[in-house]
Amino acid sequence: xxxxxxxxxxxxxxxxxxxxxxxxxxxxxxxxxxxxxxxxxxxxxxxxxxxxxxxxxxxxxxxxxxxxxxxxxxxxxxxxxxxxxxxxxxxxxxxxxxxxxxxxxxxxxxxxxxxxxxxxxxxxxxxxxxxxxxxxxxx
Amino acid sequence: xxxxxxxxxxxxxxxxxxxxxxxxxxxxxxxxxxxxxxxxxxxxxxxxxxxxxxxxxxxxxxxxxxxxxxxxxxxxxxxxxxxxxxxxxxxxx
Numbered sequence: 001x002x003x004x005x006x007x008x009x010x011x012x013x014x015x016x017x018x019x020x021x022x023x024x025x026x027x028x029x030x031x032x033x034x035x036x037x038x039x040x041x042x043x044x045x046x047x048x049x050x051x052x053x054x055x056x057x058x059x060x061x062x063x064x065x066x067x068x069x070x071x072x073x074x075x076x077x078x079x080x081x082x083x084x085x086x087x088x089x090x091x092x093x094x095x096x097x098x099x100x101x102x103x104x105x106x107x108x109x110x111x112x113x114x115x116x117x118x119x120x121x122x123x124x125x126x127x128x129x130x131x132x133x134x135x136x137x138x139x
Numbered sequence: 140x141x142x143x144x145x146x147x148x149x150x151x152x153x154x155x156x157x158x159x160x161x162x163x164x165x166x167x168x169x170x171x172x173x174x175x176x177x178x179x180x181x182x183x184x185x186x187x188x189x190x191x192x193x194x195x196x197x198x199x200x201x202x203x204x205x206x207x208x209x210x211x212x213x214x215x216x217x218x219x220x221x222x223x224x225x226x227x228x229x230x231x232x
Protein backbone atom coordinates (compact mmCIF):
# COMPACT_ATOMS: atom_id res chain seq x y z
CA UNK A 1 0.00 0.00 0.00
CA UNK A 2 1.11 3.52 -0.67
CA UNK A 3 0.43 6.92 0.76
CA UNK A 4 -0.76 9.54 -1.70
CA UNK A 5 -2.51 12.87 -1.86
CA UNK A 6 -5.48 13.40 -4.14
CA UNK A 7 -4.71 16.27 -6.48
CA UNK A 8 -7.34 16.02 -9.18
CA UNK A 9 -9.76 13.99 -11.20
CA UNK A 10 -9.65 12.21 -14.53
CA UNK A 11 -12.80 11.88 -16.60
CA UNK A 12 -13.39 9.69 -19.61
CA UNK A 13 -16.40 8.51 -21.52
CA UNK A 14 -14.70 5.97 -23.75
CA UNK A 15 -13.19 3.34 -21.52
CA UNK A 16 -13.16 -0.31 -20.64
CA UNK A 17 -16.60 -1.16 -19.12
CA UNK A 18 -15.29 -1.78 -15.60
CA UNK A 19 -14.57 1.95 -15.25
CA UNK A 20 -18.14 2.98 -16.09
CA UNK A 21 -19.57 4.97 -13.20
CA UNK A 22 -16.37 4.86 -11.20
CA UNK A 23 -14.50 7.92 -9.99
CA UNK A 24 -10.90 8.16 -11.11
CA UNK A 25 -8.66 10.36 -9.01
CA UNK A 26 -5.21 11.67 -9.77
CA UNK A 27 -3.01 10.93 -6.75
CA UNK A 28 0.50 12.20 -6.07
CA UNK A 29 2.55 9.71 -4.11
CA UNK A 30 3.81 11.13 -0.80
CA UNK A 31 6.17 10.04 1.94
CA UNK A 32 5.18 9.47 5.60
CA UNK A 33 5.80 13.16 6.26
CA UNK A 34 3.50 14.26 3.48
CA UNK A 35 6.33 15.39 1.23
CA UNK A 36 6.04 14.51 -2.45
CA UNK A 37 7.51 11.16 -3.36
CA UNK A 38 8.35 10.27 -6.92
CA UNK A 39 5.44 9.83 -9.25
CA UNK A 40 1.67 9.72 -9.34
CA UNK A 41 -1.06 7.18 -10.02
CA UNK A 42 -4.59 7.28 -11.31
CA UNK A 43 -6.72 5.33 -8.85
CA UNK A 44 -10.32 4.15 -8.64
CA UNK A 45 -12.00 5.66 -5.60
CA UNK A 46 -13.83 3.21 -3.32
CA UNK A 47 -14.17 5.36 -0.19
CA UNK A 48 -15.38 8.78 -1.32
CA UNK A 49 -12.07 10.62 -1.17
CA UNK A 50 -11.73 14.19 -2.39
CA UNK A 51 -9.07 16.60 -3.55
CA UNK A 52 -6.44 17.49 -0.98
CA UNK A 53 -6.94 14.41 1.17
CA UNK A 54 -4.19 12.00 2.08
CA UNK A 55 -5.25 8.52 1.09
CA UNK A 56 -4.13 4.93 1.20
CA UNK A 57 -3.55 3.46 -2.24
CA UNK A 58 -3.51 -0.20 -3.00
CA UNK A 59 -1.48 -0.82 -6.12
CA UNK A 60 -1.97 -4.54 -6.59
CA UNK A 61 -4.26 -6.05 -9.16
CA UNK A 62 -5.60 -9.18 -7.46
CA UNK A 63 -6.63 -7.30 -4.34
CA UNK A 64 -8.18 -4.56 -6.44
CA UNK A 65 -10.26 -7.00 -8.45
CA UNK A 66 -11.35 -8.76 -5.28
CA UNK A 67 -12.56 -5.52 -3.71
CA UNK A 68 -14.42 -4.48 -6.84
CA UNK A 69 -15.85 -7.97 -7.24
CA UNK A 70 -14.67 -8.06 -10.84
CA UNK A 71 -12.42 -11.05 -11.27
CA UNK A 72 -11.18 -10.22 -14.77
CA UNK A 73 -11.15 -6.45 -14.72
CA UNK A 74 -8.06 -4.52 -15.86
CA UNK A 75 -7.87 -2.62 -12.59
CA UNK A 76 -4.83 -2.30 -10.44
CA UNK A 77 -4.91 0.82 -8.27
CA UNK A 78 -7.62 1.61 -5.73
CA UNK A 79 -8.06 4.22 -3.03
CA UNK A 80 -8.91 2.06 -0.02
CA UNK A 81 -8.69 4.52 2.86
CA UNK A 82 -8.54 8.13 3.93
CA UNK A 83 -5.59 8.76 6.21
CA UNK A 84 -6.14 10.64 9.47
CA UNK A 85 -2.64 10.61 10.92
CA UNK A 86 0.71 9.12 10.07
CA UNK A 87 3.02 8.78 13.04
CA UNK A 88 6.63 7.78 12.64
CA UNK A 89 8.36 6.07 15.59
CA UNK A 90 11.00 8.19 17.37
CA UNK A 91 14.42 7.71 15.89
CA UNK A 92 12.93 6.47 12.62
CA UNK A 93 12.78 9.72 10.75
CA UNK A 94 11.45 11.75 13.66
CA UNK A 95 12.33 15.00 11.97
CA UNK A 96 10.19 14.19 8.97
CA UNK A 97 7.27 13.15 11.13
CA UNK A 98 7.22 16.38 13.09
CA UNK A 99 7.74 18.51 10.07
CA UNK A 100 4.92 16.79 8.29
CA UNK A 101 2.43 16.40 11.11
CA UNK A 102 0.23 19.16 9.80
CA UNK A 103 0.14 18.25 6.11
CA UNK A 104 -0.72 14.60 6.79
CA UNK A 105 -3.60 15.50 9.09
CA UNK A 106 -6.48 16.41 6.80
CA UNK A 107 -9.39 18.38 8.17
CA UNK A 108 -12.34 16.11 8.80
CA UNK A 109 -14.92 18.62 9.93
CA UNK A 110 -16.82 19.08 6.71
CA UNK A 111 -19.58 16.71 5.71
CA UNK A 112 -18.31 14.32 3.13
CA UNK A 113 -20.29 13.29 0.10
CA UNK A 114 -20.21 9.55 -0.39
CA UNK A 115 -20.81 8.87 -4.06
CA UNK A 116 -19.04 5.57 -4.37
CA UNK A 117 -19.48 2.17 -2.79
CA UNK A 118 -17.77 1.86 0.56
CA UNK A 119 -16.16 -1.13 2.22
CA UNK A 120 -18.33 -2.47 5.01
CA UNK A 121 -15.95 -1.65 7.80
CA UNK A 122 -16.13 2.03 6.98
CA UNK A 123 -19.85 2.28 6.40
CA UNK A 124 -20.65 3.39 9.94
CA UNK A 125 -17.90 5.97 10.19
CA UNK A 126 -20.19 8.92 9.64
CA UNK A 127 -22.53 7.83 12.44
CA UNK A 128 -19.80 7.47 15.01
CA UNK A 129 -19.23 10.33 17.44
CA UNK A 130 -16.09 12.40 16.84
CA UNK A 131 -13.13 10.80 18.48
CA UNK A 132 -9.45 11.09 18.70
CA UNK A 133 -7.84 9.86 15.47
CA UNK A 134 -6.41 6.42 15.77
CA UNK A 135 -2.66 6.64 15.64
CA UNK A 136 -0.69 4.15 13.73
CA UNK A 137 2.95 3.70 14.46
CA UNK A 138 5.19 2.72 11.62
CA UNK A 139 7.89 0.40 12.92
CA UNK B 140 -2.78 3.62 -14.12
CA UNK B 141 -0.95 6.42 -15.81
CA UNK B 142 -1.64 9.10 -18.34
CA UNK B 143 -0.11 8.71 -21.79
CA UNK B 144 -0.26 10.26 -25.22
CA UNK B 145 -0.66 8.11 -28.32
CA UNK B 146 2.19 8.99 -30.64
CA UNK B 147 2.06 6.28 -33.27
CA UNK B 148 0.92 2.89 -34.41
CA UNK B 149 2.62 -0.46 -34.82
CA UNK B 150 1.72 -2.87 -37.58
CA UNK B 151 2.76 -6.47 -37.09
CA UNK B 152 1.47 -9.14 -39.41
CA UNK B 153 3.03 -11.99 -37.48
CA UNK B 154 1.80 -11.94 -33.91
CA UNK B 155 1.28 -14.26 -31.02
CA UNK B 156 -2.07 -16.09 -31.20
CA UNK B 157 -4.66 -14.04 -29.35
CA UNK B 158 -3.28 -10.74 -30.56
CA UNK B 159 -4.98 -10.96 -33.96
CA UNK B 160 -7.12 -7.91 -34.49
CA UNK B 161 -5.62 -6.07 -31.54
CA UNK B 162 -4.39 -2.59 -32.39
CA UNK B 163 -0.91 -1.82 -31.11
CA UNK B 164 -0.15 1.83 -30.45
CA UNK B 165 3.02 3.61 -29.42
CA UNK B 166 2.32 5.66 -26.32
CA UNK B 167 4.42 8.17 -24.43
CA UNK B 168 3.77 8.01 -20.66
CA UNK B 169 3.15 11.44 -19.15
CA UNK B 170 3.46 12.99 -15.72
CA UNK B 171 0.43 14.66 -14.24
CA UNK B 172 1.37 17.93 -15.85
CA UNK B 173 1.21 16.06 -19.18
CA UNK B 174 4.96 16.32 -19.72
CA UNK B 175 6.64 13.22 -21.20
CA UNK B 176 8.30 10.94 -18.67
CA UNK B 177 10.48 8.00 -19.64
CA UNK B 178 10.53 6.28 -22.98
CA UNK B 179 7.70 5.26 -25.23
CA UNK B 180 6.05 1.87 -24.93
CA UNK B 181 3.85 -0.21 -27.19
CA UNK B 182 0.38 -0.62 -25.71
CA UNK B 183 -2.54 -2.72 -26.87
CA UNK B 184 -5.67 -0.67 -27.48
CA UNK B 185 -8.38 -2.22 -25.31
CA UNK B 186 -10.95 0.48 -26.10
CA UNK B 187 -10.42 0.02 -29.84
CA UNK B 188 -10.94 3.71 -30.44
CA UNK B 189 -7.71 5.45 -29.51
CA UNK B 190 -5.66 7.12 -32.20
CA UNK B 191 -2.53 9.20 -32.56
CA UNK B 192 -2.56 12.45 -30.58
CA UNK B 193 -5.11 11.31 -28.04
CA UNK B 194 -4.66 11.52 -24.30
CA UNK B 195 -5.34 8.12 -22.77
CA UNK B 196 -4.76 6.23 -19.59
CA UNK B 197 -2.89 2.99 -19.59
CA UNK B 198 -2.63 0.10 -17.21
CA UNK B 199 0.54 -1.95 -16.98
CA UNK B 200 1.61 -5.42 -15.93
CA UNK B 201 -0.73 -8.41 -15.65
CA UNK B 202 -3.77 -6.16 -15.54
CA UNK B 203 -3.08 -5.08 -19.11
CA UNK B 204 -3.77 -8.53 -20.50
CA UNK B 205 -7.05 -8.68 -18.60
CA UNK B 206 -8.26 -5.73 -20.65
CA UNK B 207 -8.06 -7.77 -23.83
CA UNK B 208 -10.84 -9.97 -25.19
CA UNK B 209 -8.66 -13.02 -24.60
CA UNK B 210 -7.10 -12.55 -21.14
CA UNK B 211 -4.15 -14.87 -21.64
CA UNK B 212 -2.19 -12.88 -24.18
CA UNK B 213 1.33 -11.51 -24.04
CA UNK B 214 0.41 -7.87 -23.37
CA UNK B 215 2.03 -5.74 -20.68
CA UNK B 216 0.58 -2.30 -21.39
CA UNK B 217 -3.00 -1.61 -22.43
CA UNK B 218 -4.98 1.52 -23.14
CA UNK B 219 -8.11 1.24 -20.98
CA UNK B 220 -9.62 4.69 -21.42
CA UNK B 221 -9.57 7.86 -23.48
CA UNK B 222 -9.27 10.94 -21.27
CA UNK B 223 -11.83 13.70 -21.66
CA UNK B 224 -10.36 15.96 -18.99
CA UNK B 225 -7.80 16.05 -16.23
CA UNK B 226 -8.76 18.51 -13.50
CA UNK B 227 -6.48 19.54 -10.68
CA UNK B 228 -6.61 22.35 -8.13
CA UNK B 229 -4.32 24.35 -10.39
CA UNK B 230 -6.69 23.83 -13.31
CA UNK B 231 -6.40 21.59 -16.32
CA UNK B 232 -2.81 20.90 -17.29
